Amino acid sequence: MSECLLSVQDLHTSFFTDAGxxxxxxxxxxxxxxxxxxxxxxxSGSGKSVTAYSIMQILADTGRIVGGKILYKGEDISTWSxxxxxxxxxKACSIIFQDPMTSLNPVFTIGNQLREAVILHTDKRGKAxxxxxxxxxxxxxxxxxxxxxxxxxxxxxxGMRQRVMIAMALACEPDIxxxxxxxxxxxxxxxxxxxxxxxxxxxxxxxxxxxxxxxLGVIADMCDNIVVMYGGRICERGTARxxxxxxxxxxxxxxxxxxxxxxxxxKKLVPISGTPINMLNLPKGCAFCARCxxxxxxxxxxxxxxxxxxxxxxxACWLNVRDAFEKxxxxx
Amino acid sequence: xxETLVEVKNLKQYFPVRVGLTKTIPLKAxxxxxxxxxxGETLGLVGESGCGKTTVGxxxxxxxxxxxxxxxxxxxxxxxxxxxxxxxxxQMVFQDPYSSLDPRMTVEDIIGEPLDVHHLCSNRKxxxxxxLELMNYVGLNAEHARRYAHEFSGGxxxxxxxxxxxxxxxxxxxxxxxxxxxxVSIQAQVINMFEELQDKxxxxxxxxxxxxxxxxxxxxxxxxxxxxxxxxxxDADELNGHPVHPYTQSLLSAVPIPDPEIxxxxxxxxxxxxVPSPLKMPSGCAFRSRCRFAxxxxxxxxxxxxxxxxxxxxxxxxx
Numbered sequence: 036m037s038e039c040l041l042s043v044q045d046l047h048t049s050f051f052t053d054a055g056x057x058x059x060x061x062x063x064x065x066x067x068x069x070x071x072x073x074x075x076x077x078x079s080g081s082g083k084s085v086t087a088y089s090i091m092q093i094l095a096d097t098g099r100i101v102g103g104k105i106l107y108k109g110e111d112i113s114t115w116s117x118x119x120x121x122x123x124x125x126k127a128c129s130i131i132f133q134d135p136m137t138s139l140n141p142v143f144t145i146g147n148q149l150r151e152a153v154i155l156h157t158d159k160r161g162k163a164x165x166x167x168x169x170x171x172x173x174x175x176x177x178x179x180x181x182x183x184x185x186x187x188x189x190x191x192x193x194g195m196r197q198r199v200m201i202a203m204a205l206a207c208e209p210d211i212x213x214x215x216x217x218x219x220x221x222x223x224x225x226x227x228x229x230x231x232x233x234x235x236x237x238x239x240x241x242x243x244x245x246x247x248x249x250x251l252g253v254i255a256d257m258c259d260n261i262v263v264m265y266g267g268r269i270c271e272r273g274t275a276r277x278x279x280x281x282x283x284x285x286x287x288x289x290x291x292x293x294x295x296x297x298x299x300x301x302k303k304l305v306p307i308s309g310t311p312i313n314m315l316n317l318p319k320g321c322a323f324c325a326r327c328x329x330x331x332x333x334x335x336x337x338x339x340x341x342x343x344x345x346x347x348x349x350x351a352c353w354l355n356v357r358d359a360f361e362k363x364x365x366x367x
Numbered sequence: 368x369x370e371t372l373v374e375v376k377n378l379k380q381y382f383p384v385r386v387g388l389t390k391t392i393p394l395k396a397x398x399x400x401x402x403x404x405x406x407g408e409t410l411g412l413v414g415e416s417g418c419g420k421t422t423v424g425x426x427x428x429x430x431x432x433x434x435x436x437x438x439x440x441x442x443x444x445x446x447x448x449x450x451x452x453x454x455x456x457x458q459m460v461f462q463d464p465y466s467s468l469d470p471r472m473t474v475e476d477i478i479g480e481p482l483d484v485h486h487l488c489s490n491r492k493x494x495x496x497x498x499l500e501l502m503n504y505v506g507l508n509a510e511h512a513r514r515y516a517h518e519f520s521g522g523x524x525x526x527x528x529x530x531x532x533x534x535x536x537x538x539x540x541x542x543x544x545x546x547x548x549x550x551v552s553i554q555a556q557v558i559n560m561f562e563e564l565q566d567k568x569x570x571x572x573x574x575x576x577x578x579x580x581x582x583x584x585x586x587x588x589x590x591x592x593x594x595x596x597x598x599x600x601x602d603a604d605e606l607n608g609h610p611v612h613p614y615t616q617s618l619l620s621a622v623p624i625p626d627p628e629i630x631x632x633x634x635x636x637x638x639x640x641x642v643p644s645p646l647k648m649p650s651g652c653a654f655r656s657r658c659r660f661a662x663x664x665x666x667x668x669x670x671x672x673x674x675x676x677x678x679x680x681x682x683x684x685x686x
């Protein structure tokens with residue numbers, strides 16, 4: 036077993052809006068090992084991005100962590116002060132966002148913005164800092180970095196900007212890189228370049244990556260382990276192979292049925308019925324029960340516990356509990 | 368091959384871009400594009416952002432006045448004069464279900480507007496019945512007719528947009544990225560609806576999207592665009608199984624496939640660099656600046672679409 040870098044334990048994050056409390060994240064647990072690529076997949080509103088933002092403590096003003104722990108190398112960072120967090124961000128953990136167009140400041144040059152990250156987090160100054168900036172741009176595969184540092188974000192394409200964001204995130208070689216929908220705003224051929232880059236850098240620097248996305252293709256391509264979220268809860272987790280070839284939660288099964296089947300393109304899609312849940316009004320039981328075709332009575336009243344399917348696979352669905360129970364009875 | 372419904376011939380759409388104080392240069396958003404869509408057929412149109420696929424759709428419906436070329440619908444050329452009448456046959460579904468519906472109109476009025484414009488209903492009762500029938504078609508609850516667009520989710524709004532397009536009983540609908548703003552589980556609902564409507568009504572689609580898996584699923588044939596030109600057009604399975612143009616090859620190899628074993632075993636053909644600016648297009652073949660096979664000839668002359676057999680057309684000198 037490799038070293039556990041980050042451990043999220045029973046995390047609850049809520050947003051306090053005029054319409055009431057929105058429990059965006061509702062008891063999320065996971066561990067991240069050194070060198071692992073963990074995928075968090077879910078639809079909009081499933082709480083996947085909020086989980087990532089909670090780790091970095093960059094929630095919007097109305098949002099707050101209301102329960103649970105986030106352990107980084109054994110220390111609970113959810114209680115850290117803003118000052119302590121500033122050391123955590125960048126050095127221990129960095130984040131890149133979906134939209135490279137808006138994450139960069141349009142009135143400063145690329146070089147200026149990268150130098151800021153280097154100076155804030157390392158002891159490099161002057162020429163040494165400039166050299167580090169060039170080195171970072173070379174690392175993320177930007178041609179003619181000496182010319183690029185003098186340019187502004189608008190002079191770069193979307194893919195280039197995302198490379199600059201990655202360079203900035205890697206400025207002080209963090210242990211963890213959180214990528215929040217890093218390629219959603221990019222075209223497929225550029226997406227392939229960026230994913231390849233993240234994989235390369237991950238291997239080279241041995242960091243752990245949390246990849247947050249809604250794209251099952253990207254997840255299948257990149258991740259060792261996958262966490263599937265719905266309605267602020269984890270409904271299933273396991274290795275990529277287990278999730279894709281042996282899904283045990285009705286939501287995961289539904290997701291996989293609702294995308295075109297690569298082996299049989301003309302096969303009719305099976306959509307998940309209903310509409311996404313209203314986070315203001317979460318059901319008492321399983322978050323997915325209203326859209327689940329196999330929902331039972333207990334699903335409406337009690338949230339399911341996660342159950343081990345095998346050594347590398349867990350799912351939170353009452354159907355599995357029932358199946359296990361029936362099997363157990365049969366063997367008795 | 369089914370009977371041709373829409374024929375696009377040498378369509379050109381240039382937009383003037385100002386450089387300096389008085390000078391303008393043309394931005395060739397669509398440059399000499401020709402294709403046909405058969406009756407009841409779905410033609411997929413794919414390409415990266417900025418390649419002109421949306422502009423093609425809009426030019427067909429004359430939301431832009433084309434610079435040159437013709438669109439022939441059912442044997443009759445579409446012109447500025449007859450477009451009002453033609454739009455009874457050709458409709459459009461837009462990408463963003465949030466901005467393509469008027470927030471101050473009820474669903475009933477949104478769907479009813481095309482009926483009013485084309486004087487399709489003689490009295491209020493008939494109009495109302497037609498609207499409820501359309502809502503029923505696209506799976507919307509008839510009780511919601513008096514609601515406003517903001518009261519619906521993204522998937523339901525897209526259904527309203529589709530009901531509006533269907534109101535005039537069109538034979539051809541341009542679907543401009545109709546599912547890309549929706550969540551995966553909702554996407555499948557809308558895609559299935561498009562397919563069911565086609566079976567029921569025999570309507571033809573030009574399905575514009577950047578999600579190649581979805582396009583492959585829904586289309587009979589697929590056209591691939593790069594910088595304003597169609598580089599390859601073939602049957603959906605043929606194109607995905609045997610892409611010939613180097614751009615199509617790398618585009619397909621870049622699509623992440625939701626299956627860990629297949630996607631990891633696959634060899635990606637990574638393209639160097641970015642799409643050139645359409646204002647500074649390379650001479651000759653537009654793709655040559657990123658092409659692995661580019662030769663001297665590619666810099667001089669732009670290749671035309673050429674038949675490589677089996678209804679498969681490619682614009683490349685080296686293939």
